[in-house]
Amino acid sequence: MVENYASYSAPQQVYLTRMSLKITYFGHACFSVQLAGKTVLFDPFIRQNELAKHVDVSTVTADYILISHAHFDHLADALEIAQRCNAVIISNYEIAEWFAKQGVKVHHMNHGGKWKFKFGGVKYVAAVHTSSLPDGSYGGNPGGFVIESEEGNFYYSGDTALTMDMQLIPLTCAPLTTALLCIGDNFTMGIDDAVHAAQFVKCNKVIGVHYDTFGYIKIDHEAAVKKFAASGIELLLPAIGETIEIV
Numbered sequence: 001m002v003e004n005y006a007s008y009s010a011p012q013q014v015y016l017t018r019m020s021l022k023i024t025y026f027g028h029a030c031f032s033v034q035l036a037g038k039t040v041l042f043d044p045f046i047r048q049n050e051l052a053k054h055v056d057v058s059t060v061t062a063d064y065i066l067i068s069h070a071h072f073d074h075l076a077d078a079l080e081i082a083q084r085c086n087a088v089i090i091s092n093y094e095i096a097e098w099f100a101k102q103g104v105k106v107h108h109m110n111h112g113g114k115w116k117f118k119f120g121g122v123k124y125v126a127a128v129h130t131s132s133l134p135d136g137s138y139g140g141n142p143g144g145f146v147i148e149s150e151e152g153n154f155y156y157s158g159d160t161a162l163t164m165d166m167q168l169i170p171l172t173c174a175p176l177t178t179a180l181l182c183i184g185d186n187f188t189m190g191i192d193d194a195v196h197a198a199q200f201v202k203c204n205k206v207i208g209v210h211y212d213t214f215g216y217i218k219i220d221h222e223a224a225v226k227k228f229a230a231s232g233i234e235l236l237l238p239a240i241g242e243t244i245e246i247v
Contacts, residue, residue: 020247021152021177026060027052027240028073029159029182029209035119035149038063042145042156042180043074044081049213052240057081064119067091068158069131070098070139073213079104090122094140098133111143120149123173127160129188152177152246155201159210162193166200178246179203182210183224183235184217191224198233205246207236 022034027049032041041062046052057077065087067075075095082089082104089099089106096106109115109124123146131139144158146169153174157166159182170176181197182188188210189197198206206228211219221237228235238244 019151020245021154022243022245023178023180023207023238024243025207025209025238025240026055028213029068030074030077031180031207031209032060032062033147033151033154035147035151038119040064040066040119040147041081041087042066043068043158044077045073045075046077048072048076051213055241058084061085062087064117065089066122066145066156067095068127068144068156069129069142070095070133071131071159072134074159075134090117092124092140092143094138095133098137098139109143111141120147120151122147125155125169126163126165127158128163129159129161146173146176148174154246155179155181155203156209157181157189157197159188162189162197162200164200166197169200170202176201176203178205178207180207180209183208184211184213184219186216188217191219191227195228195231195233198228199231204232205234205236207238207244207246211237 025031026046028045029043030045039062046055046057062085093108096108100106114123125144127142127144129142131142133139145156147154153176181194183194211217225235
């Protein structure tokens with residue numbers, strides 16, 4: 001089942017009416033954002049996250065689910081939520097096809113492509129990582145997302161190393177309100193590289209994701225905040241289940 005929309009044909013489009021971004025953090029790299037009356041959920045991994053055991057997955061809603069890559073800690077709850085909410089899954093071609101075969105609505109994307117959805121514009125951008133689906137099949141190349149909306153523009157890095165491609169984002173997309181960057185190290189960027197990533201995308205407000213969930217990616221919160229602050233960047237580390245507002 002494929003969801004069809006009007007083509008996103010304005011790569012230089014900038015949304016001028018800025019309100020605020022309301023972002024709810026569900027732990028690890030999972031969060032939702034309220035955009036144009038729609039709930040947009042990213043990389044749902046809640047039920048198997050011990051740190052998020054107080055979050056009831058059955059209460060998590062979504063109109064759209066964006067999946068950065070195919071690892072279990074980014075899509076474990078996607079099918080359940082998509083089926084219950086009749087949500088559209090947006091991801092690369094291979095992941096979208098995998099979910100389409102399970103009977104949910106999907107929208108296929110690939111690197112460098114943009115599309116205009118009901119909540120705003122989405123650009124699928126490069127990430128340096130690996131990707132395989134839970135059944136071991138090929139999950140396509142991993143990616144991140146740049147979202148342009150009336151509430152604000154943001155970049156979600158997905159799981160990635162620091163890459164020079166990030167410098168293309170401010171050249172090809174609208175100025176960012178915030179960036180959600182992986183900071184846990186070992187599997188992705190750590191704090192130092194994430195500071196450079198924020199500078200590459202020209203964003204001075206960062207929400208950290210992909211940290212603390214496993215032993216390998218535990219961080220010192222106070223040290224991380226200070227490291228970003230030393231470069232003039234605000235790092236936000238919301239509690240699991242907390243909703244924050246970015247204006």
